[in-house]
Amino acid sequence: MNFLFAFIVVGLLVFGSAASAVAGKNTDNKWNDDENKNTGNAYSNKEIKNVIVMVPDGCDQDIQTLARWYSGEELQLDSMYTGMVSTYMANSVITGSAAAGTAFATGEKTTVRFVSVGPRTDDLLTTLDAEDMAEPYVPLATVLEGAKLEGKATGLVATSEISHATPAVFAAHVDDRGNYHDIIEQMVYNDVDVVFAGGKTFLSESWRADGEDLIAALDEKGYQFVETEDEMMDLGSGKVWGMFAETSMSPEMDREDTEEPSIADMTSKAIEILSQDQEGFFLMVEGSQVDWAGHANNATYMVTDFLAFDEAVEAAVDFAEEDGHTLVLVFPDHNTGGMTIGTNGQGYTDLTVEELLETLDESGEIGWTSGGHTGGDVPLWSYGPNRPIGLFDNTEMATYVADAFGFELDDVSDELFVDVEEAFPGMWEIDTTDAANPVLVITYEEKVAELPVNKDVMTIDDGEEIDLEGVVVYAPKADDGNGKIFIPQDAVDALKEKQTKKENMKK
CATH class of the missing domain: 3.30.457 (Copper Amine Oxidase; Chain A, domain 1)
Incomplete structure (x- = not known):
């Protein structure tokens, strides 16, 4: 048994080293610089001025298939598939959202719950070497912060609280994603130009341990502050925070009963404002609650929020197509729930579309493997100049954005920290x-x-x-x-x- 265990460990180490070597060898060849035939991309040789990163949190290809059946129409994402993204974090094959976000925001692997700071090294995966990792607990520069130093406008859109893990990793640096007090304060003072999400409560002096009124701080910094869809749609320019709910925004299937904007409208308005900057912009958009639906094993919740996210992708691609200098990168941070179309039940080969749709809220023909995250690769969809094609590690997404904008993340860290x-x-x-x-x-x-x-x-x-x-x-x-x-x-x-x-x- 000891020999077998040693053999397995050695095998894992060899495999990990080989995989790393292959990834390093192939990275320079993954960026698509050919004619991009049949890809909906005619701009491969043009400069990238703007980057829009879009994250349907917690899903994989199965939700795309289900969404297509549910809507009865082709999705925007259907024409954009270009590869896969690995998702593991520093201390587990199955990642947490904060660690996953840190990877594609900073280009570095980190520990569960860490928000854009270096990982602890006492529980690293055996395939990772502590000497190759960022210094434990120190802040890591993000692509948003790098874009800001380049003079570009920046924006964050989410359907969760703005201080939730994925938006937080782009503009905050703490060692626990639950530290909302420090996270949202850093986000306010990191001067992001456009912020649309939920989470007004965390700005209020009555909730905050320090008693600070962060809405007043935003006002002093020259931000507009809006709280409804109509107020957002009336915006024309300038810096803005839109907080459309006290905590998280409503699921898409309940949104009509609120004054909250759709994720597509938030995306369109953010692009409208940010694109007025002559130096270009960086925008991150998260469909936050696709993940929450996966945790709940709720197929209807998941598919409706995913379709709303697909409409946001369409808004981004419409802009990119007209602009010609905008790259749109779309990928989940991980899969949640392990949803599949099919279960262990009998008669699986006679499933009709009607039966599939009728059983979304039941145990029926939709299968789930977990109430948590899963560790498989996730799809990569993209549109625009020099879009990536192939298998990537999630850290490479950050590296590519930095390369597209012409800066090194290490240099940004040296400048900011x-x-x-x-x-x-x-x-x-x-x-x-x-x-x-x-x-x-x-x-x-x-x-x-x-x-x-x-x-x-x-x-x-x-x-x-x-x-x-x-x-x-x-x-x-x-x-x-x-x-x-x-x-x-x-x-x-x-x-x-x-x-x-x-x-x-x-x-």
Whole structure:
């Protein structure tokens, strides 16, 4: 038995190494630069100016098939299939949503529940090497943050709370997806141009442990704030947060009884606003509740939300087709529920369309393997210039977006997340007088600077406030539990420049 176990482990390691080598070898050849015949894509040689990433959370091809039967029509996605995406995370073959999102937002594998921070290394899969992983618990730059530094407009759309795992990974950095307090504060201060989702409760001072009114903070930052479909449709331009429900938005099958917009309308309005930026834009759209329906093993809930998501994809592709410089990438983060058309029952070969549709809410002919996630590859659908074709790891989705926009994610991390101890060794402390609102205090030569954690502002002792390119991130579990705190490079530069000017004035 010991020999057999050793043989299996060695086999897994060899297979993992071989798979990694093959993936590395083939990556450069996966981006489709041919004539793209019969792909609905005539723009393969044109520059990519905009990228729209769309995530039908928690599904695979079976829901696409069921949705086609249910609607009686061809789907937008039917003409867009170009490959598959692997989904495993750092510590499990079956991923969690936060870890999956981190992979395609940052290009790095991480641990379950981690939101765009490096993985812990004590429980890595045996096929992974700790030396190849990001530093544990430290913040990882996202493609949204990189696009923002490139001068592009940015947007997030979801049918969940905006602080839910998938939207959160693009604009926040914490080691637990349940830390809504820090997540949504970072999202507010990360200056995303357009945000449409649910989750108004988490902005309110009455709910927040720190008592901060984040809706007022958005107003101070110049954002419009809307709460209904009509208010959203009246928007023409500018920065906006649309919070259409106190927590999550309604399932599509219940939406008509609300004032909430559809995911397609949110997508169209986000594109309308973001496309006014001459430098281009990045937009992430999540059909959040496809996943929730999978957890509930509810086929009707799942198929109706998936069809609503397909309409959002159509809106994105319509824009991309007219624009010619927009890449649309669509893929689930993982599968949920393991739904199949068929069960172990007898007579499976005489199933009619009518019988299939009649039994969606019953145990009938729809099969489920889990109330959780499953570990298989998921489909990749795409449209636009140089669209990807083949089998990809989910981390490669982030790398491709970064390549399309012309930046390196490591460079973005260097720009946004400077270890304060490296920049100002022994010259800082965290003021926890208000435990819910910690403040980084840096004493550099004759200057004192205060930088509130989770915010993008620095106040120097003369009272001057400096807006920063990113947020201050505190990672209490980094450095073996000693903690690290990270600030943008422009904060370092501004403080040192202030001190230099002061010294020159004395001469």
